[in-house]
Amino acid sequence: MQPDDTYLCAGVIDTPLKFRILLVFCRHPGLALDAAQLGGWLRESPWALDEALHALADAGVIQPLAPLQPGWYRLPTDTPAGAAVRRLAYRFDDPLEREHIYARIDAADHERQLRAATLAPQPAPFGDLPPI
Numbered sequence: 001m002q003p004d005d006t007y008l009c010a011g012v013i014d015t016p017l018k019f020r021i022l023l024v025f026c027r028h029p030g031l032a033l034d035a036a037q038l039g040g041w042l043r044e045s046p047w048a049l050d051e052a053l054h055a056l057a058d059a060g061v062i063q064p065l066a067p068l069q070p071g072w073y074r075l076p077t078d079t080p081a082g083a084a085v086r087r088l089a090y091r092f093d094d095p096l097e098r099e100h101i102y103a104r105i106d107a108a109d110h111e112r113q114l115r116a117a118t119l120a121p122q123p124a125p126f127g128d129l130p131p132i
Contacts, residue, residue, distance in 0.1 A: 007084050008101065010115060012059045014108035017044060018052045019088075019101070025062065025075035026089035032065055032074040061085060 007013050013022065024041055025031055033041075035050035042049065053073050056062045061081045065072040076082040091097040 007061065007081065007088070008104035009108050010111040011055075012061060012108075013056075013085075013088075013105060014112040015052065016102075016105055016109075017042075017048060018056055019105055021049070021052055021056065022061070022075065022085050023089055023092065026086050029077070030074070032069070032072050034069075034071045034073070 013019055020042055021038065024033075024038065035046040035053055038044075038049050038053070039046045050071075053062065057064050057073060059081075060079075061075075062073045063076045063079075064070075065074060075085060088101065092101055
């Protein structure tokens with residue numbers, strides 16, 4: 001496991017879409033985009049992209065440009081997260097590393113889904129239903 005793999009976990013880079021977003025930012029340094037513009041690049045819905053962008057910003061991986069441009073984001077160059085993402089993008093060019101990265105993202109996605117399922121409100125058992 002590489003040190004950069006610590007970002008490939010639930011709550012950070014835990015979906016293929018988030019990683020694809022980060023690859024766009026890495027391939028185009030200095031780029032700032034919102035969900036609508038990113039949709040033209042990735043052919044994904046703006047709602048899914050907006051959710052992924054917010055999650056990446058909340059995790060500290062990308063940087064929002066608010067209040068100058070609300071809803072716009074960029075990959076910072078001067079943070080440990082930005083450097084780690086750039087190293088992941090570099091490693092992604094190697095086919096063996098690419099498989100390793102996809103496997104880690106898949107595991108993180110499963111963990112994220114499991115956490116969401118366990119935190120979701122559970123339905124009441126039949127004994128607790130009010131009489132009709």
